[in-house]
Amino acid sequence: MDNDYEDAEDAEDEGEDEEEDEDEVEDEDSEVIPKDEIKRSLKARQISMIAIGGSIGTGLFISTGSTLADAGPVSALISFLFMTTLAFSVTQSLGEMATLIPVAGSFTQFVTRWCSPALGAANGWNYWFSWAITFALELSVVGQIIQKWTDAVPLEAWISIFFVLLTVFNLFPVKYYGEVEFWIAFIKVIAVFGWIIYAFVMVCGGGETGPVGFRYWRNPGPWGPGILVENKNTGRFLGWLASLISAAFTFQGTELVGISAGESSNPRKTVPSAIRKVLFRILVFYVLCMLFIGLLVPYDDPKLSANGSYTASSPFIVAMQNSGTKVLPDVFNAVVLMTIVSAGNSNVYCGSRILYGLAQSGVAPKVFKKTTKQGVPYVSVIFTALFGLLGFLATSSRGNEAFNWLLNIIATSGMIAWGFISYTHIRFMNVLKSRNISRDSLPFKAKFMPFNAYYAAIAIFILVFVQGFQCFFDFTATGFFTAYVSLILFVVCFIVFHFVFNGFGRKSFEWSSFLVPLDECDIDTGVREIEEMEWEENEPTNIWQKFWSWVS
Template identity: 35%
Template sequence: MALGNTYDPEIGPYEGTHSKHAEGEFSDVQKLHEPIVEEAEEKDLARALTQRHIQMIALAGAIGTGLFLSLGGALQTGGPVGALLGYALIGAVVCAVQFALGEVSALFPVTGSFVRHAELLFDPALGFAVGWNVVYGAFLGVPSEISASLVLIQYWTDKYAALWITIFIIVTFLVAIVFVGIYGEVEWFFAMLKICLIVGIIIMGLVIDLGGVKGQDRIGFRYWRNPGPFVAYLGIKGAWGKFLGFWAVMNNAVYSFSGVESLSVAAAETQNPRQNIPKACKRVFARVTIFYILSVLVVSMLVPSNDDALNEDSGNASSSPFVLAATRAGIKVVPSIINAVVLTSAWSASNQSLLTGTRILYGLALKKQAPQIFLRTTKYGIPWVCVVFQTAIATLAYMSLSSGALTVFYWFLDLTSAGVLVSWAVISFNHIRMHQALKKQGISRTELPWSHWWTIYTSWAALIACIVFLLTGGFSVFIRGNWDTATFISSYLDIPLVICAYLFWKFFKGTSILSLDEVPILAALEEIRNNPEPKIPKATGWRRLNVLWG
């Protein structure tokens, strides 16, 4: 796709622009800038992810195990209205983050996504700090999801635990090492399973609620009236306790959405990334609304917030409020179906963590912020050293076979529990910096491959929200008599770790913050003009109604 004087709100401007920037008038600073997309990315990686893959990878990232298993805890913490408002507000933040990511990724479609964007737009030290933070979290995410998969398997059988872990590690490795197109197909299949399950359980929930099950009365919104729309958090009376319950739901909801930011980490392996990545980002609002908000709404109608069964934390389908409602309605097959699909969700999350970790590590190696051995790729364009290294770390899943070792493992995992908020904050900050550079350099936002007039405001709102969530993530430990060391660590330790990593690289390498004139906007626009993407035809007929995957 090249620059142009015809601006398409779906994809951006096209060939023929008469702006002075399209003629290649670069400042002396930007004339010296290296290519935005590195030669190694173009040469060594394979562009095998299609629009269909990217759309469904984004969808798979938006629907995690938290949607199926954690809604009961949210209902118990905040009540039906508190849970609904909490997920709605976090959904709004996620939408703002995704639009910001889409706009910046369309201009800078590089491997490593927002990590590399931080270097291009602000300071290489920020890219180093956030990159290694993401790598650390993603590397531990794989054994964590494999351990979760083992818990789900134990819903049916508790035999051969070590064998199941071994199978999950091997299959995850094979999906990652063979060909990135295989990964895309696997995620497409898993996303379709999730769609079928969530549509099915929402319909099932509505049938149960409206009295469609023989022998059961219509429930309606009775649980919104009794025990009530909100829950007093930790027994704190009055409006303050209800507000804290809502706030606790919002903090927990953040982690249910984790993973949505990973859809552009493999931009250099995506066909027509300047068009396909924004298209995927744009559909986040529909996914959030249809899947999360409707799910929370239906759950709030099916189960009362004071139901004792919500206290159970089995980690498998038996803890799902959908299962509670179905079991009480006499629908016995639902628990196994939900458990099976949640099992695929856990494996999908494991695959996504491996993709994120390996591509961010590859991107760090490109900028000499990681050992150069991680740049080695197979003939099919897979960074195989990164994959092997992360698979080796995945063997930490065997620690789940020992209760003591599992405790230590989760302490390690707690260190980056807040990492998702750090990533969202950086994505928003990158977008703000890009628009500041546009203004400073006198470039209209309509020259961007993809832009919206309102995103600069939503990015500021998302950045402020992420900072507030970070600072209040562990607020419960400061309530008298409620101190918990693990909660404090998971909520706050990641903040000084990222700051220390930033300062270390800044002083070790002597990096400096880029001035707004140095941000390579013109160089990126020149690359777009010199390497145009073929325009993707617009959907026609019934396909125009599809807001979910493409």
């Protein structure tokens, strides 16, 4: 790979402000870092646990209830297995690109480089929007969880408290974020493993109700009630299709390892390691959990659609209640609370780094590139966090409806981003082929390519267009807007950046074609700097470290 890139053009630094090139600052560790650049402070163990923790949140603990209610246990399991294939394909594609060029903003910058600046701008802003809205969703849930124990403090107060705490925390150096997320992710992993063991015991007869086995697969049944139409089989298929949307929200976050690559202290080692373990993590944390949820909770359980509390509909807690367990529901509720707070923390982190990357690419105002002396993009953090105020929608009389609106918007935005990861990887492979660069020379080579990339891109973009099918059965403007606002935002951004606006500052672009010609695609910028860096190698030396390395 060194030979492939040793002749990279020196012109990659053109367009940068002279004062930014010359002005350097020192952080508290006396490490000199360029002004307005983020700092590589995340360690290998932190990157690994961020990859795990980012995939365990509101989607897994709460929205799996709606997946089960819509589709039934078998169809829900099929939905999760289908999403597993997509998540595996997408993370493999992202891993190959992010390992070669681990930059802030990750794939949003790759779309700009290898597809077109307009597509990169539209995809980047859309993806940032999904993380900003997710922060609002998490804040709307936090108060609901606490109110399960006490309602002495109003919901608005809890939203305000956690909004301030999480915003301020993200203004601290990223090493603190990494350390906190490491330990919270550790607790999440222990909790999920513990719940799986508990569920297995309950299925085998350890609860008050005796052996559960496949009781609920027989009555009320494995396929769900069906939705929208009278024909049972058609209704069940539509129920399965609807479950894919909530499943997509559950799986969002598996790509976090690519976002954090820009601040990894050793991306060439940590990113491939985390990517290789994605399939194992998904099968354990998603598929196995969905299997046991379907065994322990009937799809027609009224608690799955409980009004007034999102956590009351968590199938994890419902399963414990149905099994007659008295104390564990409160314990697990505390775990869910910690999980949601952690997820909100990650939302601000990811959204701010995406926005920082957009500013670096010239498709967001330069002010979003401003960082503290410790390399924290504070303007991006504050702007992203402000969207958390939408969490106050949960305090209205239509709070549950607002929750579902936000969930649909987030799921669609996430799917659009996933689709462009796969499509961009196809373009990336074509660029390599046009320059006679073998993928075998890359630091990480994705599996089953190019089939995986084509499969994921086609399947995901089909889902993006059909996911709002329910609004056409009983059409309302609100339903249509909720289903397709992310797609509308993407199209509007593309039109604005392609035909009207040429970027911000000196890095403005001029578009002459829909896609950047392959011979003009930039696969050099950022590669040489990474290859010239010296990385710390901390190999596991004892049994505990070796076990932890295997798990994380």
